[in-house]
Amino acid sequence: MIYGVCSYRVRREDGSLYNCTSIRDTNRGKGPKKRGYCRRHEDQYLKEAKPGAVQSALDRLAGIITSDSFTGCWLTPAKKSSTNGRAQIGCAGLTWTTYRLTYVHFFGPHAKGLELSHSCDRKLCCNPLHVIPMTKKKHEVLTRDEQATNIWRIAQANREAPVGLLTFAETHGLPLYGTGTRFANAFFGADYLLADKRVARAV
Structure with missing residues (x-):
């Protein structure tokens, strides 16, 4: 127990x-x-932050x-001192990997035992639409099946963005959906992508 037990406490409706x-x-x-x-x-780190701290980060x-x-x-640059090659940024009293900060802020936390994987396979990318929680085993399966991985990437990259993310992207002039992904979706068709059995197993 390097870190100790989670600090989350909440009073239920029954008291x-x-x-x-x-x-x-x-x-x-x-x-x-x-x-x-x-x-x-x-x-909870973001919810407990000082007013304006998360938006400032x-x-x-975005800059x-x-x-x-x-x-x-x-894509966000990683510092030369980074041991894992991932970009980081300070927010709410912590140092976050940039993709974890955007994912947690716009989509919320994820379940225990899952890790955040990139559908674009670029660890410096912090577009939260390119990030999805999955088990390590499922990620390894996708890594071995290139065709299933490509279909999964297209399907994930076309996920619907929440309003807050749409606003953030528009305010800072950031593309949420790549032109290449949109082309692939139009060519294959969303129904084909989501109906493919390999996609069903992956997502």
Whole structure:
């Protein structure tokens, strides 16, 4: 237990107190004020942030994004000191990978035991439409089946964006959907992509 138990606590309607017993994935703060959450409650960091802090971080992030109009990728530079080759940004008292921050902010947290995988296969991309939670085993299956992976990528890249994400992308001039993805969807047809059995197994 490197991090301790998740700090999430909530009072149920019947008056009882629910305490999350999952292990924290990250910590914030020092000493007795140290708090941390598991992946299921990771959005609490953003909810507890000072007013304007999350929006400020997102605006800073938008300023370092290089967009790819063909793929719809939002590429962010990784520091030379990065040990995993992923881009990071500070927000709500934590250092986040850029794609985790955008995913959690616009889509919310994900279940325990899942990891965020890129449908575009570009770990520097932080377009949350290109990121989806899945088990490590499922990711390995997709890696072995190139054709299923390509179909899955097209289907994922065409997911519907929430209003907040649409507004953010429009405000900062960022493409949500790549022209290449839209072409593939128009050529194959959404019904074909979603009906394909390999896609059904992957998503």
